Amino acid sequence: MNRGSDGSPGAGGGPLSGAVPTARQRSVMLLPYWPGLRSEPALIVSASTLCASIGLLLRHEWARIAFIGILVLGILWNIGGIVLQQWLMSSMLDFQNVRAPPPELAATMQGMMIAIRVFSALFAIGVSVLFGWIIQKLRSPEIAAEFG
Secondary structure (H helix, E strand, O other), X not given: OOEOOOOOEOOOXXXXXXXXXXXXXXXXXXXXXOOHHHHHHHHHHHHHHHHHHHHHHOOOHHHHHHHXXXXXXXXXXXXXHHHHHHHHHHHHHHHHHHHOOOHHHHHHHHHHHHHHHHHHHHHHHHHHHHHHXXXXXXXXXXXXXXXX
């Protein structure tokens, strides 16, 4: 528990201390209060992908363009996810400095964080490359000629 210089609970920068939270703390604190921030956009993107996929099967031009747009959105989402993950993972490593875990635990935790960061970044880059390849194929003249 955080204790201030006077020994009172909550006086060390906790939620009851009256200290102004940082931007990172505010963003994390607000997410539980905006459940729609996570569910409605995902539902909209999923429904749009379903509609565009059915339209692709029926060879509609609007569906080809919409699907390309959804894939571009996916690439941007992956890049943003890499940036956000690196930012959040660095805050987890900062937490180790505050709590001072045993050295062997800190080394293991840091190695695990590096492995997670690298694997996640490689996976997101791989999916983005795959999306780019699909976009390239959908934009090719022979595929575009099938849609009219």
